Amino acid sequence: MKPEAVFNVKGRIVLITGACGIVGRHFTKVLSSNGANVAITDLDEKACQSFAEEIKKEYHTDPLGIALDLRKEASVKSCVTAIIKKYGKVDVLINNAVVKSKNYFAPLEEYSLEEWKEVMDVNVTGMFLCAKHAIPHMKQGSIINMSSIYGIVGPQKEMYEGMPTKPAPAIYSVSKGGVVMLTKWIAAMYGDKGIRANTLTLGGVSEHQLGGNDFEKKYSSRTPLRRMTTLKDTTGPILFLASDASSGMTGHNLVVDGGWTII
Numbered sequence: 001m002k003p004e005a006v007f008n009v010k011g012r013i014v015l016i017t018g019a020c021g022i023v024g025r026h027f028t029k030v031l032s033s034n035g036a037n038v039a040i041t042d043l044d045e046k047a048c049q050s051f052a053e054e055i056k057k058e059y060h061t062d063p064l065g066i067a068l069d070l071r072k073e074a075s076v077k078s079c080v081t082a083i084i085k086k087y088g089k090v091d092v093l094i095n096n097a098v099v100k101s102k103n104y105f106a107p108l109e110e111y112s113l114e115e116w117k118e119v120m121d122v123n124v125t126g127m128f129l130c131a132k133h134a135i136p137h138m139k140q141g142s143i144i145n146m147s148s149i150y151g152i153v154g155p156q157k158e159m160y161e162g163m164p165t166k167p168a169p170a171i172y173s174v175s176k177g178g179v180v181m182l183t184k185w186i187a188a189m190y191g192d193k194g195i196r197a198n199t200l201t202l203g204g205v206s207e208h209q210l211g212g213n214d215f216e217k218k219y220s221s222r223t224p225l226r227r228m229t230t231l232k233d234t235t236g237p238i239l240f241l242a243s244d245a246s247s248g249m250t251g252h253n254l255v256v257d258g259g260w261t262i263i
């Protein structure tokens with residue numbers, strides 16, 4: 001076997017949540033350009049279908065664009081049923097969706113319980129629901145749960161002073177920290193069934209920042225690689241985790257953050 005063959009995902013069936021978001025679109029393109037058939041799921045069915053058309057034209061794969069609302073178990077169940085009807089299995093589950101509620105950046109003392117629950121429902125409970133309904137259709141395979149630097153370290157308060165952007169709220173950190181443990185739990189319990197689960201943790205993605213150039217400069221200056229994470233930085237890691245290249249790895253947290261969390 002040629003060494004690069006271990007990265008082969010041709011024909012693999014991938015279920016990705018939040019596929020129409022900035023990171024989800026990139027992952028979908030990376031895996032499709034390597035021959036995977038991706039079930040493109042997100043809240044807006046039309047957006048999923050039109051993205052699926054785009055992917056089909058560009059990469060000549062067999063994608064499926066389908067609505068999925070992680071807040072509703074019935075929606076997760078029917079989405080997985082439709083995926084199984086089309087492909088018969090799930091090889092890779094990428095739990096990527098994330099929500100920003102209405103008063104997302106409100107201070108802790110003013111955070112409403114409803115909003116706290118809303119974010120938790122999507123960011124963690126949604127992952128549980130996808131795992132619950134997809135695992136019975138995974139003979140073996142890989143689950144990739146998305147986390148963030150703020151799921152493993154606290155926010156840098158001073159970095160946000162005078163900036164147009166604010167630190168992610170406590171619920172983001174709590175939910176993303178929860179992802180790391182959900183991953184370890186699944187890895188421990190399903191390894192003997194050939195199912196691997198790993199977390200992919202990203203640093204602040206350059207293409208996604210609302211903080212402008214000054215924020216990017218500040219962020220970069222306290223990062224060993226002196227820059228924010230880019231979508232391109234995530235290309236190798238997602239292919240690695242989705243393919244047999246990572247076959248000996250489960251329960252791990254792969255951190256792609258330019259070194260932000262080591263200092």
Ligand SMILES: NC(=O)c1ccc[n+]([C@@H]2O[C@H](COP(=O)([O-])OP(=O)(O)OC[C@H]3O[C@@H](n4cnc5c(N)ncnc54)[C@H](O)[C@@H]3O)[C@@H](O)[C@H]2O)c1
Pocket residue numbers: 017018019020021022023024041042043044068069070071095096097098099100122146147148149176201202203204205206208209
């Ligand atoms: N962008 C960054 O700087 C960054 C940094 C670290 C980690 N991450 C992680 O990467 C992942 C993707 O982030 P992103 O920046 O692409 O986010 P994004 O906001 O661009 O996309 C998130 C997607 O999730 C979807 N979504 C929201 N609520 C949903 C629901 N109820 N059901 C189904 N889908 C729902 C949205 O419609 C959206 O398309 C997240 O898990 C995030 O924590 C991102």
